[in-house]
Amino acid sequence: MTVNSLHYHYDVPGDDFTRAGVASGAVKQILKQLGLNPETVRKMSIALYEAEINMVIHGGGGVIDIDIDDDKIVALVSDQGPGIEDLDLAMQEGWSTASEQERNLGFGAGMGLPNMKKYSDELEINSEVGVGTSVKITVNIEKSGEQRD
Amino acid sequence: MKVKELCEKLGWETVFGDGENEITGGIYCCDLLSIVMGRAPAGSLWITVMANVNAMAVATLADTACVVLAENMRMDEEAAAGAEKGNVTVLCSGKPVFETAAEAAKLLELI
Ligand SMILES: Nc1ncnc2c1ncn2[C@@H]1O[C@H](COP(=O)(O)OP(=O)(O)OP(=O)(O)O)[C@@H](O)[C@H]1O
Ligand SMILES: [Mg+2]
Numbered sequence: 001m002t003v004n005s006l007h008y009h010y011d012v013p014g015d016d017f018t019r020a021g022v023a024s025g026a027v028k029q030i031l032k033q034l035g036l037n038p039e040t041v042r043k044m045s046i047a048l049y050e051a052e053i054n055m056v057i058h059g060g061g062g063v064i065d066i067d068i069d070d071d072k073i074v075a076l077v078s079d080q081g082p083g084i085e086d087l088d089l090a091m092q093e094g095w096s097t098a099s100e101q102e103r104n105l106g107f108g109a110g111m112g113l114p115n116m117k118k119y120s121d122e123l124e125i126n127s128e129v130g131v132g133t134s135v136k137i138t139v140n141i142e143k144s145g146e147q148r149d
Numbered sequence: 150m151k152v153k154e155l156c157e158k159l160g161w162e163t164v165f166g167d168g169e170n171e172i173t174g175g176i177y178c179c180d181l182l183s184i185v186m187g188r189a190p191a192g193s194l195w196i197t198v199m200a201n202v203n204a205m206a207v208a209t210l211a212d213t214a215c216v217v218l219a220e221n222m223r224m225d226e227e228a229a230a231g232a233e234k235g236n237v238t239v240l241c242s243g244k245p246v247f248e249t250a251a252e253a254a255k256l257l258e259l260i
Contacts, residue, residue, distance in 0.1 A: 018227045021206030025235060028210060038191070038212070045210040046186055053203075106199045111183035118187060 006030075006068040012052060014061025014081075017105060023064050024049040030066075031073065037142060044073050044139040047119040050112040051077040051135045057102055058082070059133055071141055072121075078134035084127040091117065150257060152194070152215045156240050159252050161217065165229065166238030170214040175259060178250050182207050189213055194257075196242075196249050200224045202231040209235030217253075219246040 008030065010023035028045040048064070055062045059079030067074045084090045091113050098108030117123050122138035153168025174190030180199045189195055191212040197204060200222040208216045215238040218224070224232065224239065232239050242249040254260045
């Protein structure tokens with residue numbers, strides 16, 4: 001950990017769909033203000049939102065911890081919800097246990113976990129049935145990249 | 150072309166925002182949020198009937214140029230607050246998704 005690393009913590013309530021995305025939005029603002037490459041900001045925003053919304057819909061809420069270092073952003077999204085029984089299956093595009101109500105709101109395409117994989121540079125998921133799920137998303141900060149607003 | 154210019158030409162209603170964003174990512178149509186999240190290009194004109202607060206979050210986080218609500222869909226209060234928070238330009242078209250997209254595509258010279 002470098003001296004320059006920044007930390008942020010968010011408590012995310014469960015089952016409040018209207019608040020879901022608030023933490024991801026706040027993190028996006030921080031990353032933008034740090035002047036990071038827009039593509040880097042976008043990658044973390046998308047991956048983190050999918051993890052946040054999953055935590056709200058499927059995990060009963062939880063916490064988000066963000067670490068920003070010189071070379072990477074790490075988001076740890078953890079809940080103490082029901083856990084994922086078959087992670088390989090859950091990672092497949094189109095697989096979803098979303099309810100009718102959630103589908104009516106536009107969720108349930110079964111693309112959240114695949115999106116996290118696509119937009120992160122590293123993705124680590126630990127889940128145990130009856131214990132909870134934690135998702136660690138890492139997005140690298142490209143040093144050579146142009147730094148724009 | 151800027152969002153507001155397209156909006157004016159097609160007679161869409163501006164529900165929220167200044168429309169100053171440039172459309173750089175073409176047109177994208179879909180209502181399932183995580184498909185949009187994963188596939189809508191940054192700077193795209195996103196056309197949908199999903200007028201809720203979660204759609205506003207998706208537009209904010211995926212950097213679409215704007216949200217065009219087709220079929221005259223209307224946002225509720227929460228969605229409006231979300232649009233404001235994320236500084237999302239939201240437009241409203243009275244036509245179905247396909248017609249809305251086709252008209253925009255012509256103007257943007259995509260077809
Ligand atoms: N935090 C979690 N706790 C418990 N189950 C989860 C969690 N995250 C994901 N899952 C399970 O994995 C499935 C797939 O997740 P994924 O995000 O890919 O799709 P979805 O949330 O169902 O739909 P979408 O994200 O496309 O709106 C979920 O339907 C759910 O069964
Ligand atoms: Mg999901």
